[in-house]
Structure formats: structure tokens, C-alpha cells
Amino acid sequence: MAENEHRDDQRETVAFLSDSATHGGVEPETVETHAAIVFLAGENAYKLKKAVRFPFLDFTSLEERERVCRREIELNRRTAPQLYLGCLPVTRDGGRLSIGGGGEPVDWVVHMRRFDQSATLDREIERHGLKPDIVDELTDAVAAMHAEAEVHRDGEALAQVKRVAMSNLADIEADAAAFPADEAVRLRTRTGQALGRHAALIARRASAGEVRRCHGDLHLANIALIDGRPVVFDALEFDERLATTDVLYDLAFLLMDLWQRGAAAEANRVLNRWISRRRHRGDLEGLALLPLFMSMRAAVRAKVSAARSRDKEPGEAESHLEEARRYLQVATVMLEPAAPTIVAVGGFSGSGKSTLARRIAPHLAPPPGAVVLRSDQIRKELAGVGEMERLPASAYTREASDAVYAAMRVRARVVASSGLSAMADAVHGTPEERRAIAETARDAGVPFACVWIDADRSTLSTRVDVRTGDASDATPAVVSQQVEHLSVPEDWPQVRNDGAVEDAETAALDAVRRQVPGSLEPFVSQKRR
The missing domain is CATH 3.40.50.300 (P-loop containing nucleotide triphosphate hydrolases)
Known part of the structure; x- marks a missing residue:
């Protein structure tokens, strides 16, 4: 189903949230992603879920948009309570729309405290690098989040890892315009070999309680310096299955993101501090999964970057494609045989x-x-x-x-x-x-x-x-x-x-x-x- 097929019923809401009169005369800025529009006005941010359907999400019903808005608040208050203020209805009151009114809801928004968009760590690392104390504080927050996350023992861990890996591979192989066929085949071969080697370990860690309701999207763009401290936000809210993973798979996104940016020292510091903070002996055995998990995270970014190249101007499209191919290379490199010392x-x-x-x-x-x-x-x-x-x-x-x-x-x-x-x-x-x-x-x-x-x-x-x-x-x-x-x-x-x-x-x-x-x-x- 096309992305814009269900957008007509939100035009009035988008126009309302885009109007400076809605925000006390402040002209709002907007940031649009594939599944949301964020309206930034003064100290406030309002995130509207688009009424869209993709293979991995379906926001076409008002009820589902309300549910994921409420879930986003619930999840992100674990790590960023100062940012996530509440879930508010956009209501029709006396023929006019309002935020948080008493009338019938026509849509829902996530109400957030606005923060400096340039303070996300993907931008910070490019400007200044990341200071060791910031890396340590971030790692401590991630370790605490994993310790407190809800444990799941449903026996589906191995099947879910295989589903995600195979979905990544299928999407990459289907996009022949973006990815060289021989590299896609090489990645499929190495991924299959890694899954075969580690199937028992994946299941064993799930039985030990290491599969939890994690963040799900733990990369540098979803971490910001707020009042000088790293704050993790924007947890994956729309698919419980995708975000219910081995804690090492959650961590692998952060490690891969740091490593592929050339921040190997920071990636290694995160890994070692996370291990020392948790003091879980099983994590040392679980390290065997890191190459596979980091590869899978890179493959996710590869296909997302390729998708973002579509419908873009030639220069911007090529930039996204270059990024996608670089991520594919990272995904393959992570699974290259290497002897430890x-x-x-x-x-x-x-x-x-x-x-x-x-x-x-x-x-x-x-x-x-x-x-x-x-x-x-x-x-x-x-x-x-x-x-x-x-x-x-x-x-x-x-x-x-x-x-x-x-x-x-x-x-x-x-x-x-x-x-x-x-x-x-x-x-x-x-x-x-x-x-x-x-x-x-x-x-x-x-x-x-x-x-x-x-x-x-x-x-x-x-x-x-x-x-x-x-x-x-x-x-x-x-x-x-x-x-x-x-x-x-x-x-x-x-x-x-x-x-x-x-x-x-x-x-x-x-x-x-x-x-x-x-x-x-x-x-x-x-x-x-």
C-alpha cells in the first residue's frame, strides 16, 4: 500500500499544527520522517504519527496511532522522563481543533520538551568527538536500562533473530540498483554460517533471561546531550517483537554505529564498561554473538539508507546510496573470520x-x-x-x-x-x-x-x-x-x-x-x- 494513501484525513490536523496561532503566535518548525511529523514551537515539540502503512508498521487507524503514542511515552520515560511530557489528543471543539481539548479526538500527538537538535550524539561526535565521561555515563544508562527491562522467555528468540536477518537479506537482494549482487550473496552466506554456529547460544541466552524489552533503535541519533548529560530517547514503539531482543543485540547497534564512524576507541570503551557494570558472567560467552548482531544492525541501516534515496534529488539520492553501500560493507566486514589474541x-x-x-x-x-x-x-x-x-x-x-x-x-x-x-x-x-x-x-x-x-x-x-x-x-x-x-x-x-x-x-x-x-x-x- 502506498505511503500517502491514507494521508487525506490528516490534512486538517497537519494544517492546524503548522499554524502559528496554535502555538501562541510562534511559527513552528517541522521535521518529517517516513512515519511522523514533528512540530517544534518554542519549548514544545508535538509528534504526529502519519496515517501510513509500511511492511513493518500500520498507522492507518486512529486507535493504533493513539496506542503507539501512549506506548512511546511509556517506553521513553524509562530513560528520558524530562523530555516526554505526555500523550495528548487533537480534539474538535465547537468546530475548531485544539490540543488537549475536551472534544472528540481526531488524532493524537506525543508532547515533548523541545531540545537542541544539534545536540544528538551523531552530530556531537562529528564536531568534537565524545569525551570519556560522556561515553561512561551513556554506558551506565544503557546498562541500567537493560537491567530494568522486562524479561521475555517465550521461546521465540532464535526464530526472531532468523526472521530479522533473513528480512534484511531479502530487502538488500531485492534492491539491485543500490547493492552489488556479489556483496549481497557474500553477506547471505556469512550470515547463514553465523546463525548456524550460534543457534544454541541464542536460545541459551534467552532461557537465561537475556531477551528483554529493549530500546530497539539504540544509535547515536537517538541519544542527545541534555543539560550536559547523555539522554537516550526515541525507543522503538510500534513493534514489540522487533524491540524484544537479546540485550547484546540492543547494545550492538550502538557499538556498530560508533565503530563505523571511526570511533573504535569509544565503541570498545562502551563494550568494556557495559560488561563491568553488569557483572554477568554469561555476557563473556555471549560475546560470540556480537559479530552477527553488529552485522545485522549494519544491514538494517543499509536497507534504510537505500530506501531514503528514493524520490530524492540526484545529489541527495547518491549520498544516501553511498551510505547504504558503506553499511553493507560494514555488515560483511563484521562477519569476516578473525583470530582472537x-x-x-x-x-x-x-x-x-x-x-x-x-x-x-x-x-x-x-x-x-x-x-x-x-x-x-x-x-x-x-x-x-x-x-x-x-x-x-x-x-x-x-x-x-x-x-x-x-x-x-x-x-x-x-x-x-x-x-x-x-x-x-x-x-x-x-x-x-x-x-x-x-x-x-x-x-x-x-x-x-x-x-x-x-x-x-x-x-x-x-x-x-x-x-x-x-x-x-x-x-x-x-x-x-x-x-x-x-x-x-x-x-x-x-x-x-x-x-x-x-x-x-x-x-x-x-x-x-x-x-x-x-x-x-x-x-x-x-x-x-
Whole structure:
């Protein structure tokens, strides 16, 4: 059915909402999408659902438009209560239309607080990039949203993943004018292989409660800086089935969007913080699904971008088509075979090994980079305390530390077995600890690389003395004990970190590259478009 077939009955409503008299004399701006028109006037925004029908939605009835308006308010108040003010009727009162009147509803609108449209993160990242504190706050909000989301255990998870994947492929293959046939075939082949490999894992995660009523459309254009803080809005409201997914599939949209923009460090930071905030051991095994899920998200964007090229002027149409083909390439790249690596980063407290581990991690194949397994965080998790809570000396006995290192090695093996690289970030101050992490990689059947980060003793002590807001409990006294009683490995490449951290990062990456050629992700160096 054509998009405009049911638009006639909304002409009066659109004219009313477009009239400055409706908004106290303020001339409204309008933003139109395929399924809605937003009227912006003063501090208010009114979103009118178009009376349209597509294969994936049907807003042709007044009752359905009311339902999805109310659902949009309900869903988005989870993350953006300050933006979503209510669902209001457009009513006929005494022959005239009004918003929120007492007469018969002729349509419905979502009433929102207006915000600066240039503050969405897709625009922010192009202008300034995203500061680490913004990335962290966003990730915390996403993790909290997933924790609170309603669990669904209907047994349909695997079938739904297959439906979405096959629908994407069918739409891409049908659009021969937009997409090269050989690339579409390649994507279908790789998608089918991934679905076959991971069918049991998809079902297992659903049984474990990881399929929830998620956001459904979690990309940068649906996140805005409001009063300096990232706010997630515009959750998918029209199809419960599409938005009821594995939480990793929800997260995959954000990761893919960051990665394809050249923001690999931000994508990797989101992944690692999301894992550390959730503390769900099952997430490490679930990482095997990320390449498939990120590919599926890119395929969705590919077909949407291609659809937007239609009925556009030639220059604008070509821009949309270029974007669509780039997304198709991303979808295919995500499923390219890539061998994971286990990388051990060692050094005394204050050497900057954790900083360098975070900087190295985005570079490790496959996307979105390595999972950083930091001993300080694992110690706090095993103790059942918050990451910033100081632990007593009893948590640092030899026995306690052995348990921390053992847990780190188990997790490294799980991550590598899931297909992603792992960074083992710990002091690694004894020959036994160093041998054990190397054996972990050998047992997992993946390459191993190691690097020892060093700095002079005064630098080590100064750094730990002034450090705040960090999981480490180290003090200058701890540094002294480490230097006196632990050993520096003679067979690990050594990197000095007394100067610019960028120089140490380059040296550490070179050391990893020499030990495991091909371990670094070639796409990380791409510039943001």
C-alpha cells in the first residue's frame, strides 16, 4: 500500500499544527520522517504519527496511532522522563481543533520538551568527538536500562533473530540498483554460517533471561546531550517483537554505529564498561554473538539508507546510496573470520598498564576490540563490593591474589573461545603468573602476546599517590613492596611509560604486532567521516 494513501484525513490536523496561532503566535518548525511529523514551537515539540502503512508498521487507524503514542511515552520515560511530557489528543471543539481539548479526538500527538537538535550524539561526535565521561555515563544508562527491562522467555528468540536477518537479506537482494549482487550473496552466506554456529547460544541466552524489552533503535541519533548529560530517547514503539531482543543485540547497534564512524576507541570503551557494570558472567560467552548482531544492525541501516534515496534529488539520492553501500560493507566486514589474541599487559602499580591496556584494546581484531580483564576490577567483584570501595589487607593475601589471577585466566579463555581478543591487565609480577597466562592462550588455541610497562620508581609512587576514582587500592608503600619482592620479566618486551602516553601506546602496539602479526584491527585507523 502506498505511503500517502491514507494521508487525506490528516490534512486538517497537519494544517492546524503548522499554524502559528496554535502555538501562541510562534511559527513552528517541522521535521518529517517516513512515519511522523514533528512540530517544534518554542519549548514544545508535538509528534504526529502519519496515517501510513509500511511492511513493518500500520498507522492507518486512529486507535493504533493513539496506542503507539501512549506506548512511546511509556517506553521513553524509562530513560528520558524530562523530555516526554505526555500523550495528548487533537480534539474538535465547537468546530475548531485544539490540543488537549475536551472534544472528540481526531488524532493524537506525543508532547515533548523541545531540545537542541544539534545536540544528538551523531552530530556531537562529528564536531568534537565524545569525551570519556560522556561515553561512561551513556554506558551506565544503557546498562541500567537493560537491567530494568522486562524479561521475555517465550521461546521465540532464535526464530526472531532468523526472521530479522533473513528480512534484511531479502530487502538488500531485492534492491539491485543500490547493492552489488556479489556483496549481497557474500553477506547471505556469512550470515547463514553465523546463525548456524550460534543457534544454541541464542536460545541459551534467552532461557537465561537475556531477551528483554529493549530500546530497539539504540544509535547515536537517538541519544542527545541534555543539560550536559547523555539522554537516550526515541525507543522503538510500534513493534514489540522487533524491540524484544537479546540485550547484546540492543547494545550492538550502538557499538556498530560508533565503530563505523571511526570511533573504535569509544565503541570498545562502551563494550568494556557495559560488561563491568553488569557483572554477568554469561555476557563473556555471549560475546560470540556480537559479530552477527553488529552485522545485522549494519544491514538494517543499509536497507534504510537505500530506501531514503528514493524520490530524492540526484545529489541527495547518491549520498544516501553511498551510505547504504558503506553499511553493507560494514555488515560483511563484521562477519569476516578473525583470530582472537590473548594479550597480557604487566607492570608495577603506577606504571600506567591499565591506561595502556584500554588504549591498545580497540586495536585488536576482531571489532569492537579486546575485552579488558583488569585484576583490580575482578578482585572487587569477587569480594562483592563496588569498584571504588577500598578493600582490607585480607583481600590482598597470596591466596586471595591467586584466586583473582585464576578468575582472570578463566575469563580470558572464555572471551577468546567466544572469538574476541582478551587483555589480561595485572601486575604479573611472578614467573608463575606469567607462565600461567601464556598457557591459557595455548590451551585456548589462540596466539599470545605480552608487554611489560615500566617507569622509574618515583613516577610509580607519585602516580598511585595522586590517583583518584580508580579501582586500584595501591599506595606508594605497595609500590615499594612490589619493586622489592616481585620480578621484571626478561623475556617480555618492555615499554617505558615515563613520557607521553601516545609514545608508550605506539611502542606497545609495535610489540604486540611483532609477536602476533595480523592481530591488530586494520579498520581502527580509519578517520571519522
